[in-house]
Amino acid sequence: MTFVRQSGIKNKLLRRFPEEAFDLLAPKLEPIDLPVKHSLVLARKPIEHVCFIESGLASMVAESADGKRVEIRHIGREGIAGYPVLLGVDRTPNSVFMQVRGNGLQVATEDFLLVLEHADLRKLLLRYVHTCELQLAYTALAAAKYNMHQRLARWLLMCHDRLDGNDLALTHEFLGLMLGVRRAGVTDELHILEGMHAIRSTRGNVRILNRDMLIEIAGGCYGVPEQEYDRLIGDSPQPSTLPAHLNGNRHHHML
Template identity: 80%
Template sequence: MTMIAQSQIKNRLLRRFPEDAFELLAPLLEPVDLPMKRLLVRPRMPIEHVYFLESGVASMVAESADGKSAEIRHIGREGIAGYPVVLGVDRTPNSIFMQVAGYGLQVATPEFVPILEHAEVRQLLLRYVHTCELQLAHSALAAAKFTMHQRLARWLLMCHDRIGGNDLPLTHELLALMLGVRRAGVTNELHILEGMHAIKSTRGNVRVLDRNMLIEIAGGCYGVPEQEYERLIETSAQPPIPPVHLNDKSPSQHSLNGRP
């Protein structure tokens, strides 16, 4: 099998791997088509593979005990599906499925876990998990403090970040899952954004006409997690996190050093 060159990788996280770590991982990466609705992580089942998305968008979905569900975050070429294994977790109650078809690189979890012993890889992926937590936090903030059309603008911006071009192949069913509302409610919110000339909605597709308008509409519920990703992942190499010595009482020794 031809080994994949790091310079050919589109996944933004994988491109940041140290060269020596990527050389160890490259023979284990398997290209895979990811059609719409393909399950990448099954709830409460062992995470068998980690996926580095090269295109398309995956949705992480939380489901209540009585079957209610809502999308809680997006995963695209900025990250990985199956990231709980970075934290030593072998399964999760949440599911991840492809919302927009694409392709990616998969690696079996037992083969991926040893790569985490590489200090720079572990640091990079823990920083990525931090940005995931921020995205979750801002989803909760958006749901609590922002209007429905602001929340829709945020989700559309997040999809736009992860999909090349201005056409977002999103069905009303998926948009309803994003917002946690019925499909009829989605139609009303799309009409609001169309009236502001930010988008054009047709069956199974939303075209972004004015991204800056969407950002203005979303207000403060979009941007903070994205800026943190740029700061921690995409800027020039970050200095390593210094080790914490429990017997060292100097506060300065415990500070953490803190986007593409």
Template identity: 85%
Template structure:
């Protein structure tokens, strides 16, 4: 059994668990190395583990029945892979795998689900699922209403939010998956952002040279889900500290 101290954890969700909920979960957490391409969720297969990422970057990918695929959201130290189990779902058509190597803390689904009986843990994780849905919604909005270099700026900002430092070890293959374009088109879009002095792109790496410029380029397609995460998780009281009715229901302002 591995003993994990909450004070030493980098995952933002785990850090927001109440002490009572974390003490229930901590003995179940196991450290895991997460190399590139490591599968966290397999499409249409039972979700056997939930993984709290401590470092690195994972992609959630949607795939059509004829094999077309696109990245729909990122998972980093702000969240967990396998979150559909929070909603009582045992599998999903989407996949999730590592794009940037790192490590995490995983727990078997059969051990994790009972933790959801703790009101504080359940409320925190439902808030997180809400922010995931909002990120998906804004991915759709970006694809429909913004041009490709704005969408690229958004994805790079989202990667930057989840990776330490200004160097993002992103391949053209990954960038093409993010944008839903051919790899040949990725180079052109990177050159646009370089011409605006927001990034410096080399083989297998994108360096953020001016984050504020990147935010300006992304415009309205970046920021709303991030603000909602900060409001509901990063800067809100721990759910277990909020009042509970006698019937176990939270007050109406929880979400």
């Protein structure tokens, strides 16, 4: 049995667990390596495990009946893969898999659900689900009302929030999935951001050169879900500047 100390946890949601609830769950948590393409949730299959991501980046992907796919949200160390079980469902049409390698802490769904009897924990996790819904809402807003390079800036900021350092191991394939465009379209949009001196793009990597510039480019489609996560959950050590209309000061966020 692996003993996990809450003080050593990197997953920000798990760090916010009430101590009593964490102590109940800790003996059930198992470390897991999360290589690229590792599936965390299979579409329309029972969700057998919940995974608290400690490092790396996972994608939640929606797929149409005729095979069209698009990423609808990220999951990193701010959250969990398999969260639909919190809503009383055992499966979902969406899939979740790793896009940037990392590691996590996995627990069997049946063991996880037993801990939800703790009232304060249940409240925390329902607040997390609220922030997930808000992120989805802003993905829809971005797709409907913002242009492609603004959407790309938003996605890059969201990746940057969840990964260490300024070098993001993102392939053109992944960026195309995020934006719902072909590879050539990804290249064009990256060139726009490079021309603004916000990023430098090379094969399989995007380096963030000017985060504040990316926030300015993304405009109103980035910031509100991040601010809501901080308000309801907090424990976010990475500093970031939110758009001026949200907060005029330096602000800490992670969503």
